Amino acid sequence: MNFFINGKWSGSGLETIDVTNPATGDVIDTVPRGSTNEANEAATAAHKALQSWSGLAAAERSNKLEKWFNLINENHEELAQTMTKEQGKSIHEARGEITYANSFIKWYAEEGKRVYGETIPASTPDKRLFVTKQPVGVVAAITPWNFPAAMITRKVAPALAVGCTTIIKPATQTPLTALKLAELSVKAGIPEGVINVVTGASSEISQAWQEDTRVRKLTFTGSTEVGKTLMSGASETVKKISLELGGHAPVVVLEDADIDNAVQQAVGSKFRNGGQTCVCANRIYVAESIEEEFTNKLKKAVEELKVGNGLDEDTDIGPMIDEDAVDKVISHIEDAKSQGAKVVTGGAKKDGLFLTPTVVSGVTEDMACMNEETFGPLAPISTFKTEEEAIHRANNTIYGLASYLFTRDVSKAIRLAEKLEYGIVGLNDGGPSTAQAPFGGWKQSGIGREGGHHGIDEFLETKYISLKI
Numbered sequence: 001m002n003f004f005i006n007g008k009w010s011g012s013g014l015e016t017i018d019v020t021n022p023a024t025g026d027v028i029d030t031v032p033r034g035s036t037n038e039a040n041e042a043a044t045a046a047h048k049a050l051q052s053w054s055g056l057a058a059a060e061r062s063n064k065l066e067k068w069f070n071l072i073n074e075n076h077e078e079l080a081q082t083m084t085k086e087q088g089k090s091i092h093e094a095r096g097e098i099t100y101a102n103s104f105i106k107w108y109a110e111e112g113k114r115v116y117g118e119t120i121p122a123s124t125p126d127k128r129l130f131v132t133k134q135p136v137g138v139v140a141a142i143t144p145w146n147f148p149a150a151m152i153t154r155k156v157a158p159a160l161a162v163g164c165t166t167i168i169k170p171a172t173q174t175p176l177t178a179l180k181l182a183e184l185s186v187k188a189g190i191p192e193g194v195i196n197v198v199t200g201a202s203s204e205i206s207q208a209w210q211e212d213t214r215v216r217k218l219t220f221t222g223s224t225e226v227g228k229t230l231m232s233g234a235s236e237t238v239k240k241i242s243l244e245l246g247g248h249a250p251v252v253v254l255e256d257a258d259i260d261n262a263v264q265q266a267v268g269s270k271f272r273n274g275g276q277t278c279v280c281a282n283r284i285y286v287a288e289s290i291e292e293e294f295t296n297k298l299k300k301a302v303e304e305l306k307v308g309n310g311l312d313e314d315t316d317i318g319p320m321i322d323e324d325a326v327d328k329v330i331s332h333i334e335d336a337k338s339q340g341a342k343v344v345t346g347g348a349k350k351d352g353l354f355l356t357p358t359v360v361s362g363v364t365e366d367m368a369c370m371n372e373e374t375f376g377p378l379a380p381i382s383t384f385k386t387e388e389e390a391i392h393r394a395n396n397t398i399y400g401l402a403s404y405l406f407t408r409d410v411s412k413a414i415r416l417a418e419k420l421e422y423g424i425v426g427l428n429d430g431g432p433s434t435a436q437a438p439f440g441g442w443k444q445s446g447i448g449r450e451g452g453h454h455g456i457d458e459f460l461e462t463k464y465i466s467l468k469i
């Protein structure tokens with residue numbers, strides 16, 4: 001596929017990049033290798049479209065988002081198949097992601113109509129003070145490969161709903177879903193220039209956008225390392241930024257937890273997308289007294305997971321995205337084993353990019369898996385003696401995105417949730433993400449929120465108007 005600037009397919013004649021299916025290694029398509037020129041063209045198109053798009057009534061933009069939502073629903077299966085082919089995740093998860101991605105369009109089509117202002121009482125009778133909200137302007141979005149649709153719509157839907165226009169650089173490994181979404185946006189009547197997608201050289205494209213004073217906002221999901229680079233680059237032109245970065249999610253299972261639920265939710269959280277999600281459970285802390293029961297039940301549940309080509313209807317876990325991802329998981333397993341952890345099930349067993357889901361027990365805080373995001377199907381279990389110890393260990397990280405806590409005691413749940421230094425706490429819940437709630441991290445997991453009314457504020461500027469009468 002070519003890329004998409006100003007409502008037109010573009011980029012023919014450029015060098016191309018192969019898009020491969022990680023399950024088979026087959027090249028399924030190619031995309032152009034865009035760079036500085038194309039990034040500038042996209043920014044020009046978005047800047048040109050800004051005045052008319054932001055000048056529409058919120059209800060008119062909402063209608064167009066609704067049409068986009070309907071077209072995505074009509075093309076649901078084709079989008080899901082494309083996603084599985086380029087990303088590897090199971091077709092069930094891909095279908096779920098298209099529904100999830102589309103829920104942001106639906107929700108923001110409504111929320112865009114509720115961008116309210118304020119009036120402030122003045123100090124003198126001859127003044128009236130107002131506060132209004134206006135779109136920030138052209139928004140650059142850089143998105144990762146793990147959620148090829150949802151990370152686009154979670155950014156683009158609120159941006160469009162309030163009148164911003166967008167320039168998007170999807171991950172090189174998964175550009176096709178993004179391009180198909182853009183194609184449907186035009187069919188939905190979203191005007192040319194409002195959504196532009198450029199594929200290619202990430203650092204050149206992002207450099208051009210960082211330097212461009214017409215681009216007023218940068219929103220990114222991906223690694224903390226790249227997020228830091230973008231944060232410093234965006235400072236040159238003092239852009240607004242949102243960063244959704246790495247996580248290192250702890251799961252704390254207290255003695256009084258419903259163990260069956262804790263196991264089920266931990267499996268859902270840990271092995272979702274093969275463990276390649278920034279909110280995936282990364283380390284599991286279990287009260288010493290229930291370790292055996294929890295571990296046995298987790299082992300049984302994990303052994304039922306089927307690894308295979310994501311297109312097979314009975315697959316639960318597809319391939320990892322690439323060799324580096326496989327190597328990282330294997331290195332974490334080997335490191336844990338070499339320091340005395342016990343393999344409960346799985347192990348560093350690999351076939352192409354497929355990895356056997358693994359549980360290890362007896363892990364300690366100095367092992368790599370307890371200090372870095374594994375981003376793969378490894379569940380390390382460690383025990384704790386007291387709640388204070390569990391919370392201290394859960395918080396003892398530079399990350400602060402998602403955390404999970406299991407207990408039947410509601411008061412304790414709230415008390416301990418308040419102590420967790422995380423943007424998201426799943427209480428007896430391994431799947432808290434939803435369009436109407438704020439998603440984002442504390443500490444080095446990021447800045448800003450996506451989802452909910454919090455996510456729309458990220459695309460608005462505040463204007464104070466003082467009227468002397």
Ligand SMILES: NC(=O)C1=CN([C@@H]2O[C@H](COP(=O)(O)OP(=O)(O)OC[C@H]3O[C@@H](n4cnc5c(N)ncnc54)[C@H](OP(=O)(O)O)[C@@H]3O)[C@@H](O)[C@H]2O)C=CC1
Nearest residue numbers: 143144170171172202203206222223226245246278373375
């Ligand atoms: N928070 C999250 O959801 C995610 C976290 N991660 C974490 O990051 C690790 C590495 O994954 P990886 O795919 O390399 O993540 P990256 O952060 O490298 O990639 C995410 C996006 O950033 C782009 N990018 C990469 N380098 C630059 C740059 N110098 N300037 C501007 N944009 C850039 C990528 O483009 P391109 O693809 O063209 O390189 C992609 O669009 C994972 O193992 C995981 O730990 C990864 C993905 C998502």
Ligand SMILES: O=C(O)CCCC(=O)O
Nearest residue numbers: 146147221277278279433
């Ligand atoms: O940042 C990610 O890894 C994708 C978000 C997953 C979610 O919305 O639950």
